[in-house]
Amino acid sequence: MxxxxxxxxxxxxxxxxxxxxxxxxxxxxxxxxxxxxxxxxxxxxxxxxxxxxxxxxNTDNFFRTLPVMPDAVESLQRLQENFEIFIVSAATEFPVSLAEKVAWLGEYFPFIKWENIILCGSKRIINTDYMIDDHCKNLDYCMGKPIMFTAFHNVNQTHHLRVNNWKEAVAYLEETL
Structure with missing residues (x-):
């Protein structure tokens, strides 16, 4: 299946x-x-x-040295058992970030294959069953089920299913199986 x-x-x-x-x-x-x-x-x-x-x-090493969100690594490992995961970042706006993001993913998420990393400009072309993002500008075009990850700039937006952390995201997605 x-x-x-x-x-x-x-x-x-x-x-x-x-x-x-x-x-x-x-x-x-x-x-x-x-x-x-x-x-x-x-x-x-x-x-x-x-x-x-x-x-x-655009500062060197800005994206390379970002902290990992709590429970993100363990959550993706768990989700990978039942889902195919694609990391999708609208990274081309900040070209210095491209190599830094690939290196960051390699360090913290080495179990994500290179072919499942998509660095793009617009996410409108992404056609997955689910999309987890913190920006409505991406979720509004989602062809599958959009899931809004809480961030400072979206706390007042209510038109997408919201998860506040990775534990909530995993719980929701596992319920859909």
Whole structure:
């Protein structure tokens, strides 16, 4: 029997980009942005200096040194028993991130085959049974079942099924088997 497929985003879902982004942005801008202060804000509101933000995101090793989300590694190992997993990242906007993301995945998720890593510009072409992402701009085009992973910028959005962490994501997906 063919396994169902899951497209899983990297930043904000597998990798804790929030913590690193806040740290780098504050250092570069001399601000005191915190996780609590940006809850419910759009990214443009939370990080208003867009030029500075793009500079932070294009810094060498920014993506390579992101912390892993709690329970992400164990959750993907467990899900891989019943699902085919594709890591899908809209990475081409930040070309410096491409090699860094591949290396990061190799370190933390070595059980994901290279052919199941998709670094793209738009996720509209992704056709999997499920998509786990933190951005509605990706989930709104999902051809399968969209699953929104909670992040500061989506806490007020309610038009997709929401999971708050990897334990909830695994529980939901295993119920669908």
């Amino acid at each position: 063919k396994k169902k497929t899951i497209a899983i985003d990297m930043d904000g879902v597998l990798a804790d980009i929030e913590a690193q982004l806040i740290e780098h942005y504050n250092k570069a801008n001399g601000t005191i942005v915190s996780r609590e202060s940006i809850q419910g804000l759009a990214e443009e509101e939370a990080f208003s200096d867009r030029t500075l933000l793009r500079g932070v995101l």
